[in-house]
Amino acid sequence: MADLDQDALAELLVNWLPTQRWYAGKGRPLRQVAVEQALALTEPASATGPPGLHLVIARVDYADGPAERYSVPVGTAAKLPERLDHARIGQLGAGELTAYDAVFDAELATVLLAQIKAGAVVGAVSFGTEPGVTLDTTLPSRVQGGEQSNTSVVYGDDYILKLFRRIAPGVNPDLELTRALGRVGCAYVAAPLGSIEGQLAGTPVTLGMLAPFLRTGTDGWALATTSVRDLYAEADLHADEVGGDFAGESERLGHATAVVHADLARALPTDLATAAESRATAGQLGERLDAALAAVPELTPYAEPLRAAYAEVAGRTEPVPVQRIHGDYHLGQVLRVETRWVLLDFEGEPARPLAERTRLMSPLRDVAGMMRSFDYAARHLLAEHLNAPGLTYRANEWAERNSEAFCDGYAQGSDRDPREEAALLRAFELDKAVYEVVYEARHRPSWLTIPLGSIERLVG
């Protein structure tokens, strides 16, 4: 039987890719799909033998702009078992082989793990473990549900392999930062165990990263909303009086955040942003505000105070310490495991280009992100409690109490109390809120009051 028929596969991908959750080009006019790389990781599939596996990089060309590239591990089998029917891509060539998304096939998922363990080099792709790591390749695998832009395969209770689907040249910041943090012994991240790295036009590109699976973890959002729910159910108690008080957790989270920032500053470059750079930062905030004002008229009453807040940043003369940061920091990016908080997903804001995501920035942006997340956690249930005016007061109280506790913990974990940089912190919080206003106006108009209310309080 012949090796993978790339043209046939490209034809199939034209219809299959746009149906995938992680496909970013929805709504764009797709012109064609080309298979740029197809690396065989097993013997070719035969009519009776085991299935074959290729790591495929497909380029999607659009009629309206730049191309995108996707990574797809493609399995090929003479007869696709029924349990894998949902992963079917289609019949290749004359129908001899069926192509399917190999992550769902436990047998082929194990091949990926084995290649990482072996440190295999296949064409331009190199698999490998981090120094000192040994892997157990006998663990059963499953695909973790619910992800947007990646696909994760969990092996036993031990490892999670995050496969990046839409790929862009450059080392993925998540791999880069957790690797650097692992090297300095940071306890608050899951340091990577291995990786799959390839080449795109001579530039390295991250295709996958293997990390410890944190089996008993719960994300911070679920934990925080447990606390908020408890507060809402009380008749007359304050946030510091109810059993579900979250401030202790917030303080520990603040501490962990400060330690991660300090470790990032230790492991990777840092700098001091000059007055001119502060002006440039304020300029960017202003540009985002202009765009938001054009899109959401409800924001207009706050335009002047917002500009005034940004002007304080522009007028700043002393330098601002900058470094690598998390970049997309909120309660959904932190996991509570038995004894500590663990920070996840250092990819930065996925919608922004890589060069922007890897820029040195003030760590106060992460602090601001978490403040906004506390605000959302406190308020997102309000929409369901329209007739309870007292709850707004409690939501404020909860958000304030936990923001303060977070900053207390942050101050203990570093030599800087974020509240000492009030103007900068406020500007970053406002910038996040402006972004949220645009997002909510577009996707969840009933939630628009959450960021608008926050802006009103922040500038009031």
Added chain:
Amino acid sequence: MSAPAELTSPEESRDPHWYKRAVFYEVLIRGFADSNADGTGDICGLTAKLDYLQWLGVDCLWLLPIYASPLRDGGYDISDFTSILPEFGDLGDFVRLVEAAHERGIRVIADLVMNHTSDQHAWFQASRADPDGPYGDFYLWSDTDDRYQDARIIFVDTEKSNWTWDPVRGQYYWHRFFSHQPDLNYENPQVRDAMLAVLRFWLDLGIDGFRLDAVPYLFVAEGTNCENLPATHAYLKRVRAEVDRFYPDRVLLAEANQWPADVVEYFGDPDAGGDECHMAFHFPLMPRIFMAVRREQRYPISEIMTSTPHIPANCQWGIFLRNHDELTLEMVTDEERDYMYAEYARDPRMKANIGIRRRLASLLDNSRDQMELFTALLLSLPGSPVLYYGDEIGMGDNIYLGDRDGVRTPMQWSPDRNAGFSSADPARLYLPVLMDPVYGYQALNVEATTRSSTSLLHWTRRMIEVRKRHPTFGQGSYTELGSSNPSVLAFVREFGDDLVLCVNNLSRFPQPVELDLRRYERRTPVELVGGVRFPRIGELPYLLTIAGHGFYWFQLSRTED
């Protein structure tokens, strides 16, 4: 209903690991039943109630001190190690209690204080009067009060120093607890031999073991905190060797109110399967169960379970929700202690030393759902559960009684005079019975709750029975399962093919949870109380919904195709 336990007497069964599966019941002789109408419970009274305890499913009684004592510290101030406190009866009564218990398949262990005696003990009287006599070195004497300064003061509410001046001998004596409880001098070989003789005395009478009170403090040494010293462990090894040689199925339970990582030392050498105490109490677990339920999230429990070390093969934790002492908060951080005070001790009278003095029912505001959830956790987390007398019917407390007496009021047997506890004049009772409208004996008593099939008493009995059908609860491994819902604590107990999945909703609100049970694929969860078969486990996450403060125990049975 099947008989809860086999009726062979302990002498015949000789199971050296019985304590790993046993349900313990802590009973206050003074408060349980009064046979001679003097207002104080006694040994004969307890003997008369053994049928009730057998019916409940109790495997082992734990008695608080039964020895002669001036009773300035609830009997922990022993003035004669080989005689019974006269109010409780005599040695003949005690032997009859042990025999009657053994006939019902129930064992008996008792508190024994090895660290100190009462200042009324003949040894101390001789020691203070005659420094050069045979007892002159039985205690720790000093001309100054500045030795062992690194040892903390345990009863901070009442004591200022660990040294107290004795005007008779003209020296200071050492005491880690109250000043009327001088510490024995274990550097003296005669003390070590004398205490072994005390142990043998009771073992020869048929007792099944001891809870050794305050063991970390036996030996002292300058420059240390005088706790957990190597010499203390060496002596415990000697005690254990003696017990193993002559009394093979008896048990030693260490009372060491320390972190599990320190307590685990009291089990002894893991390679020998443990060669000091068979059991030790797990103190920090209990406050964290309270904290987890109040916070509606599992991490307080997960944290302490993760930081609990493995214990030697022949050892077991003793776990409890409440006991005769306050809810101890020594094993929590300052922040957590403030939190616990705020949540469970709103009235300052509810606090004592570093803890909260309340019973389970009143700590939980008499919430039946929570009492069931807490009891289910007690019966399913790793360790042998210790019930506190009266908690099985949901008894309350009286915070207006001094010290820790609030949780030591008479057992409520019936709506008769004195709650059926005693036929004495009510004014003569050692403590008044509870008469408040919620927990008062008129409505809340064994007789009434026995008649009501939906009572907490019947529920507790049923759960004990279920627990006993599954050795995994006593001997199985413990694996916590993750889930995205922080309010749900799920874990699997596994012992050979006896697999039990426990799912607990720590929140007062109903919760959904998706569990990854793939490693048990094709097994069928069978709910243990009702025997209801749930859908078979497949590849997909297993979805359960649980009522507020609800829980499930499932056996994971193999299924035929």
